[in-house]
Amino acid sequence: MTKRALTVGAGIHHCLGYRLALIELETALDVLLERLPNPELPELDQPGWNQRGNLRGVTSLVARW
Numbered sequence: 001m002t003k004r005a006l007t008v009g010a011g012i013h014h015c016l017g018y019r020l021a022l023i024e025l026e027t028a029l030d031v032l033l034e035r036l037p038n039p040e041l042p043e044l045d046q047p048g049w050n051q052r053g054n055l056r057g058v059t060s061l062v063a064r065w
Contacts, residue, residue, distance in 0.1 A: 036065040037065070038065060039063050039064070039065045040063065040064045040065065041061065041062065041063055042062055042064065043061070043062045044061075047060065047061050048060040048061075
C-alpha cells in the first residue's frame with residue numbers, strides 16, 4: 001500500500017496550527033480504531049478525489065467494520 005503525505009503547506013504558506021491539527025488527528029484516529037476494531041477499506045485503491053486545485057484530498061472513502 002502506498003502512503004501519501006498529509007501536508008499543511010510549506011514556506012510562507014505553512015499553517016501555524018499544524019501541530020494542533022496533527023494532535024487532533026492522532027487522537028481521533030486512536031479513539032476511532034479503539035471503538036471500531038478491524039476496519040475494512042474495500043475501495044482503498046479507488047478513493048473519490050477532490051477535483052479542486054486549491055484543496056487536495058478525497059471526497060469519499062468507504063469503510064466497513
